[in-house]
Amino acid sequence: MARYTGPKTKKSRAFGQPIYGYDKYYERRKYPPGHHGGGRRRRQKSDYALQLMEKQKAKYTYGVLERQFRNLFHAAESARGVTGEILIQFLESRLDNTVFRMGIAPTRRAARQLVTHKHIVLNGVLTNIPSVILRPGDVVAVRGKSQSMEVINESVNSKSDVRKFPWLEFNKDKMEGTFVSVPERENIPETINEQLIVELYSK
Known part of the structure; x- marks a missing residue:
């Protein structure tokens, strides 16, 4: 997979938050992208879908490719401490x-x-x-x-x-x-639920 270079607002709308920082276009259209994004009722997402979305959010936020992200996760997993927190610390560092x-x-x-x-x-x-x-x-x-x-x-x-x-x-x-x-997790402003990422890779 190549690094994402497409519309930032579209991705922010897909994740439901401005992952690239303040975006005036996102503020105008906070519903999911697509023709029916603002009006269609959406089915509740499965646990797997939520876990996958959280991983994708972290990847797009920090601009990391899939292989790089997986390698960082394995490094965090083998390090001492809470795997999810260490993963976010690696990304921040x-x-x-x-x-x-x-x-x-x-x-x-x-x-x-x-x-x-x-x-x-x-x-x-x-x-x-x-x-x-x-x-x-x-x-x-x-x-x-x-x-x-x-x-x-x-x-x-x-x-x-x-x-x-x-x-x-x-x-x-x-x-x-x-x-x-190394930054403490509570000081890192990104709203990523790293525990969902750990659960995804633990399957």
């Missing part, structure tokens, strides 16, 4: 997600593009792998030549308030931030 959370990019999709196009430096080393899982103390910075890019400056000046993410620190002037610690 990805380099592309961290670039987005720090405000360097306006969306996760844009953050992934910045990383793959070599605009981001990790611990002083240029990297183009969005899926790198960060560890406490890792330093993420915008490459010197890239600090004048309009998209980065606009995002940093409008969205670089990381105070609501206590596991991150960011310096606007240096365009450099630190992944201070």
Whole structure:
């Protein structure tokens, strides 16, 4: 399966929440997509359907492919602790997600593009792998030549308030931030029921 590049609002409507952030078009049409989306009575979903939808929601939210997601789940399953929480922590600790959370990019999709196009430096080393899982103390910075890019400056000046993410620190002037610690589940704002994902993979 290729990475999803289609209409964001359509996916948000399918999941019943703005998974890509605030969307004025979603706010106007909060019912499911399709010709009868707003008026047709829908049958109650089975447990399997709910579990599958939750997994799909997590995949689309973080922009992760099926194989990557499954590998992350198996890594979380073999780690010490609650599997579902560790899975969400892994997703939050990805380099592309961290670039987005720090405000360097306006969306996760844009953050992934910045990383793959070599605009981001990790611990002083240029990297183009969005899926790198960060560890406490890792330093993420915008490459010197890239600090004048309009998209980065606009995002940093409008969205670089990381105070609501206590596991991150960011310096606007240096365009450099630190992944201070692995985030606690209660501090991660995504409304994903990870227990349903665990149940799905446990079948």
